[in-house]
Amino acid sequence: MSDSTPNPRTPAGPSNHASNRAPSGLNRRQLLTAGATAAGLGGLAWGAGSVYASNRQTARDTTDAQAPVRIGYLPITDATPLLVGHGNGYYADAGVTVAKPTMFRSWSSLSEAFVSGQVDVIHMLMPMALYMRYGLQADVRITAWNHTNGSALTTGPEVTSLADLAGRSIAIPAWWSVHNVVIQKMLRAGGLTPVMREAPSADRKTVTLLPMAPADMLPALNNGVIGGYTVADPFNAAAEAQKVGHIHRFTGDVWENHVCCVTMMRGELLRNRPEIAAGFMDGLVRAQAWSRQNRPEAAALLAANYLPQPPKVIQKALTRDASQHADTIKHPDWHGERIDFRPWPYESTTELLVRSIKETVVDAPTDFLAGLDPAQAHRELVDDSLVRGSIERVGGMGVFGMSSTERTEEFSA
Structure with missing residues (x-):
């Protein structure tokens, strides 16, 4: 089957966002x-x-x-x-x-x-x-x-090596995510210790993981609240476009063709x-x-x-x-x-x-x-x-x- 050109059908746009009502299908x-x-x-x-x-x-x-x-x-x-x-x-x-x-x-x-x-x-x-x-x-x-x-670790301009994240916080989109799995393996391989619910320490080489809405990651990085974040695109591309941060490592460069x-x-x-x-x-x-x-x-x-x-x-x-x-x-x-x-x-x-x-x-x-x-x-x-x-x-x-x-x-x- 060959699909070299776009289908001529006019695609329908997205529907409205989800509302905040309680779900009718749950007791x-x-x-x-x-x-x-x-x-x-x-x-x-x-x-x-x-x-x-x-x-x-x-x-x-x-x-x-x-x-x-x-x-x-x-x-x-x-x-x-x-x-x-x-x-x-x-x-x-x-x-x-x-x-x-x-x-x-x-x-x-x-x-x-x-x-x-x-x-x-x-x-x-x-x-x-x-x-x-x-x-x-x-x-x-x-x-x-x-x-x-399709994801990456994006860091602030001042972060040039993984060691620079000691004593800083990194945002993740969810605990149950490949992003969380990969970033923790990266941190440990770099001699850093991922922690949660505690302040990061440069002396102890700890990095605090902060679950965060991806839409909040760019301003948090820009304001110095976090040293970096790992998330799906286009949020990494957006940081580059706005010159808020740079790609430190693509997750696909850590785990080959990972799901x-x-x-x-x-x-x-x-x-x-x-x-x-x-x-x-x-x-x-x-x-x-x-x-x-x-x-x-x-x-x-x-x-x-x-x-x-x-x-x-x-x-x-x-x-x-x-x-x-x-x-x-x-x-x-x-x-x-x-x-x-x-x-x-x-x-x-x-x-x-x-x-x-x-x-x-x-x-x-x-x-x-x-x-x-x-x-x-x-x-x-x-x-x-x-x-x-x-x-x-x-x-x-x-x-x-x-x-x-x-x-x-x-x-x-």
């Missing part, structure tokens, strides 16, 4: 549990607003074959495949009716809407997916990787409407293939219809040139400086992530991790049956720069 006990979870995770808010704010849609009978599939997303380039699939009409081509994607302002509100059945498909931080399945016992599955790379967000579907959709789920996956994988080959066009589509950031910032995030970051890239052959779209969910990554999270400082309930076997977690959480067929129908693994369904994880802090 009081469930809502309190969700609220406690959000409070425990801390720092999940994407912008101002209450945690677990609901959108205006409500849960519905997922056995209705005519009901449109509902997408939830955050306004970041991580959402690219889900949005391109809608904007280019790929879901419609696969015979699937998809509602106008709904934008959420926080990971917590997106998570709540998904778990309670208000949206059917989302992109989600993979560590959060683990928490949903094992911490909340939610009926959800990872059906593909949404994207790889960040995964594509998640509700179990009800997979069980009750398997043909719709399969068609949706075909559209998503086609969107991934098109996006990695048509980056400027993808950026223009996102800027025009789905994301609120300036077009130049979105464009930079999707089309980064390694030559502009030669002094920070240690593994140029990894091409970790920009987001990529590789759908296959590698078991080796799930296993390494589970093992790594057990060694990561997380200010949240972690009881579910104690007896969690990494291989079993992959088998129970990941359903690769749909994406396997979709990859073949779009041309095979080579379309995405992949050669096998197995790989060896490369991590170099």
